[in-house]
Amino acid sequence: MLAAGDLVDEFAAGRVARAVADAAEIRLLDRAWAGVLTSPVANRDERRSAEIAQRSLVAEFATAVRVSEWTASRLLGEAHDLCRRFPAAVAALEEGRISRQHLAVIHDAGGSLLDDDARGAFVAAVLNRAVTLTPGLLKPVARILADRYAERPVDDRCAEAAAGRRVEVCDLPDGVSQLVFNGPATLVHGIDDRLTAQARQIIADREADATGHTVPDVDSAPPRDTRTLAQIRADLFTDLLLCGAPSPQLGDGLEAIRAVVQVTVPVLRMAGASDEPIVLAGYGPVDSETARRLAAGARGWERVMTCPTTGTPVAVDRYRPGKALQRFLRARDEGCRFPGCTRPVWRADLDHTIAAADGGPTTPGNLAHLCRRHHTLKHATAWTVHQQEAGVLVWTSPHGRRHTDIPRPTVRFEPDDDTLSRRSVFHEPWLFTPEDEDDTDRPEF
Structure with a gap:
């Protein structure tokens, strides 16, 4: 046995x-x-003769592999577009450097890029990230690179997309229907986070009730709630839409729970001196x-200072007092730091890489x-992990495989000469220790 x-x-x-x-199938379909x-x-x-030939080809491919003609038509057209406009990405798939799922992410993100040179530059940049990221983590990075x-401009594209917001009902078997909401990403992510937070509160x-601390009279207690997290989220969603407020059952204070979204706004963008993208974490x-x-509705602003050549967060401060180290780590990590995990930081624990009991310091x-x-x-x-440098985690599997996880702001950062020159005028003395007083050795911000 192996x-x-x-x-x-x-x-x-x-x-x-x-x-x-x-890759071989994509090239065959393209031909x-x-x-x-x-x-x-x-x-x-x-044209009429070609249309008939296309219909016949689609029908033959569909019946050969028992898929619908719509699916066969989509596969043929997608393969042709990939080979014509994304040849470098198809070559990377052919070499085994990326998967079909990676290719789909790249195609979706760059599909609207019409200029051949711009699209080629995008593909070259995104492939550098794709070889080290899962498709799920690559998706927001690819969107950011495509935006570049x-x-x-992103404002025009977002306004046009938001104008198409809608709610649809799709009927499914066995007395179930699906409600589909297409809307601005910040709202959808906020809804998702609030439902999860409220569901976790109910759980x-x-x-706590199951321990007997909050329900002294067991005989008069309601039937035990055995719903899963997904079921509770669905029930809360129904209550909020039909009743305007959640039905808590075993949960208290659900109306006080608010959605959490993490949006990064470059300071030069706020000043109108740059077109750097405004980023919703995970999207x-x-x-x-x-x-x-x-x-406008935020309770406080967190200022994240990043290295101008790598994009790595180097310090965080805030205009209101708080836990500076936790704020810094939230800005740096954005989510769970296990390779491929997409869970956000507010659903994760802060862990000492070297346990505090073993002398590990409480430092970034x-x-x-x-x-x-x-x-x-x-x-x-x-499984073991060590930090190769601050924020760069190297995981080793039980069988010796090493996987490096780099902070997400660094992964999606791509230097731009104009932006770098603008950033070079910024000096932030509070970022440096007294030993860094010599301006000749000071990094430019």
């Missing part, structure tokens, strides 16, 4: 083989679709009007956010 490490090697090799096979495309100068009869090369209250660029509205170079699942994994299994 050892676990050998099975992991075999699994990884299989994924590479699958990527190579996916098939290119053979039935109409010439731009074709006359009416030629977009022909239209915490019912667990990507959002429009400036949404950012202004969120800022020994702290990182871990969700409960990966916090447990670190302490209860043979």
Whole structure:
């Protein structure tokens, strides 16, 4: 029987083989679709003949693999677009450097880039990130990079997209229907966070009730709540829409829970001196009007100072007093620091990389956010982690595989000469210790 490490090697090799096979399929579909495309100068009869040929081809591909003609048509058209406009990304898939899911993220993010040079620069930049990120973590990075090369400003694109906001009902089998809401990302992420926070409060209250501390008369207590987190979120969503307020059942103070979203606004953008993107953590660029509205209602501002050449957060302060170190780490990490995890920082614990009991200091170079699942994994299994440098975590699996996790602001940062020159005029003395008083050795901000 193969050892676990050998099975992991075999699994990884299989994924590479699958990527190579996916690339071969994309190239095959491209050749098939290119053979039935109409010439731009074709006359009416030629266009009609090409249309019939396309329908026949779609039908044959669909019946060969038992998919709908709509699916076959989408696969053929998508493959042609990938090979025509994203050849470098298809080549990376063919080499096994990325997966089909990575390619889909790149295609979705860069699909609206019409200029060939801009799209090529975007693909080159995003591939550098894709080889080290999961598709889920690559998605917001790809959106930010695509925004840098977009022909239209993000405010115009967001306004146009928001104008198409809608709610739809999709009927499903067995007496179930699906309610689909398409709206601004900040609102959707806020709704999702608030539902989760309220659901977790209900679960915490019912667990306290189960200990007997809050329900002295067991005979008169209501039936025990056994709903899952997903079920409670759905019930809260229903209550809020139909009743205007959550039905707490076993939860107290649910109306006081507010949504949490993390939006980063570059100071030069606020001053009108830069077009750097405004970023919703875990999603990507959002429009400036949404950012202004969120800022107007914020209880306090956190100022994040970043290195002008790497984008790494180096310090955080705030105009209201608070826990400076925690604010810094929230800005740096944005989420759980296990490779591939997307859970946000407010759903994660601050963990000492080297345990405090073993002498580990409480400093940025020994702290990182871990969700409960990966916090447990670190302490209860043979997984280990060390910080190669402050904020750069190197995880080692039980079978010796090393995985490096870099802070997300650094991953998505791409230097821009004009922005760098503007940043060079900023000097922040409070960032430096007395030993850094010599201006000749001081980094430029």
